[in-house]
Amino acid sequence: MIRLEHDGAVGVVTLSHPPHNLIGDEFIERYCTAQDDAVAAGARAILVRSDLRHFCAGADVKALGPGDDGAASDPAAVLDRLESIPVPTVAAIHGAVLGGGFELALACDMIVAAESAQVGAVEVTLGLVPLLGAIQRLVARAGPARAREITMLGRRYRPAELERLGVVNLVVPDDELEEASMSLARQLAAGPTVALGVIKRVVNIAVNNGTKAADEALSGELATMWASNDVRRGTKAMFTDGPGTAVFEGN
Incomplete structure (x- = not known):
């Protein structure tokens, strides 16, 4: 099935x-x-x-x-x-x-x-x-x-x-x-899984509860995103090899 x-x-x-x-x-x-x-x-x-x-x-x-x-x-x-x-x-x-x-x-x-x-x-x-x-x-x-x-x-x-x-x-x-x-x-x-999850949740909140609620929710999500290994990989790759070169591992 x-x-x-x-x-x-x-x-x-x-x-x-x-x-x-x-x-x-x-x-x-x-x-x-x-x-x-x-x-x-x-x-x-x-x-x-x-x-x-x-x-x-x-x-x-x-x-x-x-x-x-x-x-x-x-x-x-x-x-x-x-x-x-x-x-x-x-x-x-x-x-x-x-x-x-x-x-x-x-x-x-x-x-x-x-x-x-x-x-x-x-x-x-x-x-x-x-x-x-x-x-x-x-x-x-x-x-x-x-x-x-x-x-x-x-x-x-x-x-x-x-x-x-x-x-x-x-x-x-x-x-x-x-x-x-x-x-x-x-x-x-292959993308930054933590960031993509944040985008999903903020979009759903914006649709269901409006822009103001989404703004407030985003503030609460940022700490998790900034703490992710993917952010560290992305920023390091940007400065060493240029934007769009990071290999993300989803954490």
Whole structure:
């Protein structure tokens, strides 16, 4: 269902739940656990991909909906768990990326898309709203007007349009998706892991609580960053070999 492998410092989380990677409670738990396990094993970046025809064609609504006792999954708890991952995450999307699949991608820090992918928040066609944070994450990426359009109309979009709107970071030919997404993940994994973790947290705070809260949070994060070995490596390399020459070890 979910497979975790390692490519150097990149944790590769592969969705493999035939036929279409439909999301349910067990799928979500295994997905979150795979990311936790990747970090615990020393991954400095995570690449999320699928080895099926589609990245993820949506959710098994019956599996995510209220059970016999009327209780349903808590999306806030799932999203908090995903966004607490301290290393950069990259989604490599192709095929159908619909509903919950789109939301898995939006919960990652960056999205690389194959140009033929079909992407959309289609829950409204079932009389539902996106259950795993698409509305608010689209507001953060594309603004409220576009978030309303994408979620209210339930259309399928080509990645090039979503790249123009700021929802997708990079669109590549289908046969270049694997190489391009892994290249980006490796670049992030080779970066200063402590500093990248600070950036993740400050961005999330700015989105959720505003610029003032992010300013205050940054002040509290600086001591950890300045104490990191990566800062010492980076500054030493700058003065001896020039900017951009440091080799970071992620601590």
